[in-house]
Amino acid sequence: MFDKLYYIFHSSVKSGFGHAERASFLLSASVLFYSYSLYFVLVVLTKSRVFNTTAFYILFGAFGVGIIYGASKYFVGTGRYRRIIDKYESPRLLIKGKRFLYRFISFGLFLGAFVAFIASGITLAKYLNPW
Amino acid sequence: MDTWSTAAGVVAGAFESGSAIGTAQSLRSISFSTAKTGLKVTKGLGTVGLVLSGLVATHEVVTGQDNTHTWVDVGVTALGIGAVAVIGTAALPAVAVIGLGYGIWSAAGGSDWIDSNWGYRKPK
Numbered sequence: 001m002f003d004k005l006y007y008i009f010h011s012s013v014k015s016g017f018g019h020a021e022r023a024s025f026l027l028s029a030s031v032l033f034y035s036y037s038l039y040f041v042l043v044v045l046t047k048s049r050v051f052n053t054t055a056f057y058i059l060f061g062a063f064g065v066g067i068i069y070g071a072s073k074y075f076v077g078t079g080r081y082r083r084i085i086d087k088y089e090s091p092r093l094l095i096k097g098k099r100f101l102y103r104f105i106s107f108g109l110f111l112g113a114f115v116a117f118i119a120s121g122i123t124l125a126k127y128l129n130p131w
Numbered sequence: 132m133d134t135w136s137t138a139a140g141v142v143a144g145a146f147e148s149g150s151a152i153g154t155a156q157s158l159r160s161i162s163f164s165t166a167k168t169g170l171k172v173t174k175g176l177g178t179v180g181l182v183l184s185g186l187v188a189t190h191e192v193v194t195g196q197d198n199t200h201t202w203v204d205v206g207v208t209a210l211g212i213g214a215v216a217v218i219g220t221a222a223l224p225a226v227a228v229i230g231l232g233y234g235i236w237s238a239a240g241g242s243d244w245i246d247s248n249w250g251y252r253k254p255k
Contacts, residue, residue, distance in 0.1 A: 011220075012217070013216065013221050014217060014218055016221075017219060017220055018174075018217040018219070018220075019219075021174060021215075022216045022217070023210075025174065025177070025178075025216050026213070026217070029181055029212065032181075032182075032185070033185065036185055039227075040192075040193065046169055046235065050193050052190075052193045052194060057186055057190065059138040060185075060186060060189060061182050061183070061186050064178075064181070064185060065182055066179045068181070068182075069178070070223070072174070074247055086216070094205035103221075107213075107217070110209075110213055111209070111213070113167045114205060114206065114209040116184070117188075117205065118202045118205060118206070120195070121188060121189075121192050121201070121202065121205075122197075122202070122251075125191055125192045125195075127198045128163075128192065128193065128195065129195035129197075131150075131251060131253075
């Protein structure tokens, strides 16, 4: 599933310098912000408390950096992106309609991650400090 | 923690704009290794900037300091990073100028202006 997702992002990103790296970054940034959103929603649903401690923020940040670097190492560092492109087809050979669909999916997923983060953040803010 | 949050926000903004300008400059040169280093630096600083942006927003939510400016900051970061990732190095100078401009405007009272006009909490 992640291979196909990566392929969709790879096909949507404009080709040029650091193509594979940029696709990996876009995918991992989306996954990261969906994860943060899920955490916010789970806190509200389970009525848990949020730790306002330095250790919590360090863990929170390390998780983010880990996801972005992990994805880069997995897809680009190991050369997996080449095998993914071989498995499907070269993004250059994609027909216009399919390319448009892939762009729609990837940009939708990326922007959706931030919309989900903002929506869940406001929900959490209302739960923690109502106005 | 307030000082920590403000410092993190400033560092995140500086990282994003600084890395964008640095990479744009290095990519203009012919040397591939310089450009490769520029890409690595941008990746590193972009990652830190993105994660710090999420961290600052979370800290503001947890401490009750969040308001409309929190989410505008997240949106600006998302659009900037998204543009660089999708378009590539061609977008770096524009993103650097807009990011730096927004950061300065925000620090100079833009955030308060956003909150006083569109805020969902009464500004403290």
